[in-house]
Amino acid sequence: MNVFNAVLLRDLRVAFRRWSELAHPLIFFVIVVTLFPLALSPTAAQLREVGIGVLWVAALLSSLLALDGLFRSDADDGSLEQLLLSPAPMTIAVLAKVVAHATVTLLPLMCLVPLSALSFNIPLNALPTLAFALVLAAPTLSVLVALGAALTVSLRRGGSIVGLLVLPLTGPLLIFGTRATDLSVNGEPTAAPLLFLAALAALAVSLGPLAIAAAVKVGLE
Amino acid sequence: MKLPRWFHQLGSPPYVYRLAERLAPWLGGLGLLLLAVGSYWGLVIAPPDYQQGDSARIIYIHPQTAYVGMMAYVVMAVAAGIGYVWRMKLAHAVAVSAAPIGAWFTFCALITGALWGRPTWGTYWQWGDPRIMSEALLLFLFLGYLALRGAFDDRDKADRVTAILAVVGVVNVPIIHYSVEWWNSLHQTSTLLAEGGPAMTIDMLIPFLIMFAGFTLTFYWLLLRRLQAEIVEREGNARWLRDWLAGARNE
Numbered sequence: 001m002n003v004f005n006a007v008l009l010r011d012l013r014v015a016f017r018r019w020s021e022l023a024h025p026l027i028f029f030v031i032v033v034t035l036f037p038l039a040l041s042p043t044a045a046q047l048r049e050v051g052i053g054v055l056w057v058a059a060l061l062s063s064l065l066a067l068d069g070l071f072r073s074d075a076d077d078g079s080l081e082q083l084l085l086s087p088a089p090m091t092i093a094v095l096a097k098v099v100a101h102a103t104v105t106l107l108p109l110m111c112l113v114p115l116s117a118l119s120f121n122i123p124l125n126a127l128p129t130l131a132f133a134l135v136l137a138a139p140t141l142s143v144l145v146a147l148g149a150a151l152t153v154s155l156r157r158g159g160s161i162v163g164l165l166v167l168p169l170t171g172p173l174l175i176f177g178t179r180a181t182d183l184s185v186n187g188e189p190t191a192a193p194l195l196f197l198a199a200l201a202a203l204a205v206s207l208g209p210l211a212i213a214a215a216v217k218v219g220l221e
Numbered sequence: 222m223k224l225p226r227w228f229h230q231l232g233s234p235p236y237v238y239r240l241a242e243r244l245a246p247w248l249g250g251l252g253l254l255l256l257a258v259g260s261y262w263g264l265v266i267a268p269p270d271y272q273q274g275d276s277a278r279i280i281y282i283h284p285q286t287a288y289v290g291m292m293a294y295v296v297m298a299v300a301a302g303i304g305y306v307w308r309m310k311l312a313h314a315v316a317v318s319a320a321p322i323g324a325w326f327t328f329c330a331l332i333t334g335a336l337w338g339r340p341t342w343g344t345y346w347q348w349g350d351p352r353i354m355s356e357a358l359l360l361f362l363f364l365g366y367l368a369l370r371g372a373f374d375d376r377d378k379a380d381r382v383t384a385i386l387a388v389v390g391v392v393n394v395p396i397i398h399y400s401v402e403w404w405n406s407l408h409q410t411s412t413l414l415a416e417g418g419p420a421m422t423i424d425m426l427i428p429f430l431i432m433f434a435g436f437t438l439t440f441y442w443l444l445l446r447r448l449q450a451e452i453v454e455r456e457g458n459a460r461w462l463r464d465w466l467a468g469a470r471n472e
Contacts, residue, residue, distance in 0.1 A: 152372070172393075214385050
């Protein structure tokens with residue numbers, strides 16, 4: 001557990017020292033969300049109808065934007081190799097990196113989504129469900145994004161390809177996430193899709209770090 | 222556990238190349254023959270559907286291509302997994318060979334489905350249909366695999382990295398499939414695996430199954446031929462390969 005804490009603290013510290021970079025995905029999210037009403041009709045009823053989907057897709061896209069910093073800079077300065085050489089299990093270290101990354105990128109995003117939901121006229125009573133669904137989706141999403149970053153760690157121009165790898169895998173998240181929010185807008189019980197999201201999160205957190213660690217190892221060989 | 226001898230032989234490129242050379246004509250010949258027989262039976266002899274008329278004859282092409290596309294993904298992922306764990310280069314070659322074939326079969330399943338959808342559902346493409354969506358996502362997984370592969374210059378590294386992606390993908394295929402299925406479906410449920418036996422008369426069932434066998438054998442025929450090409454590319458100037466090719470030229 002020492003490794004976990006050490007890596008987590010270090011990554012958080014590094015992230016906060018480059019805090020302006022942390023804002024990029026958030027600004028991207030706000031821009032995408034602004035573009036949709038421009039492209040669609042701006043009537044309130046229509047915006048409410050597409051709003052939930054737009055917010056979820058924008059959140060997925062902006063989480064992709066943030067992944068470059070996850071392994072790349074550590075691979076460049078050699079600290080990732082030091083982690084590999086250390087006797088500590090790589091899966092734990094990778095898990096810590098993913099948690100740190102999710103804290104600094106996904107958490108602010110999650111605060112922003114319910115706020116933007118208000119601007120789409122999504123009813124107030126659906127916001128807790130929306131926020132809860134996002135929190136449940138976050139572990140799966142960050143594991144998938146980290147996997148994309150790990151698979152492309154040795155590629156100079158990995159950024160353009162990661163979307164191709166990660167986005168098809170986020171389909172289930174999108175289905176259950178939007179479904180939960182839709183149901184709560186209509187005042188129906190939302191337990192089923194939320195439980196599915198939780199199950200996906202459990203699966204991703206337990207198996208994901210193994211795949212990520214393997215990908216990092218191969219990438220640095 | 223002591224592994225049997227043939228298992229070790231499957232790791233040897235010359236052995237596998239020659240095995241493929243011997244098997245491929247049989248698989249290809251039998252596969253194409255079955256496809257010809259099944260097509261004739263299905264398109265000419267079998268009765269038209271009482272509701273959908275002749276457009277229902279897509280059932281002799283469409284489910285089979287969709288099935289082969291999924292099978293190709295599993296073959297690819299299992300081969301890639303074996304290659305990753307046992308560092309078996311030939312297994313990676315199998316995975317690489319399966320990917321484009323699987324992508325094409327998945328693409329064909331989408332196209333044939335669209336052609337059938339127009340007269341039957343009244344639309345080529347229905348965004349709300351789960352099976353169309355999971356098939357499209359499967360195609361994207363294939364394309365992502367091929368794109369990742371193409372991004373690497375170093376073949377060994379490409380093998381191992383894409384193997385991880387393939388294995389992660391195969392864990393996700395059922396999740397994607399069932400989560401998408403959870404949507405409201407327009408697609409008809411499986412005809413073959415229906416409760417209380419196949420919901421088809423016997424004169425439709427026989428060509429239906431013949432086409433399954435035909436497409437499966439054709440897939441493995443294509444796989445073996447691609448595998449041979451992949452071996453030639455990987456082995457480059459190996460002695461046995463040059464001897465073999467020289468021998469083939471002299472015959």
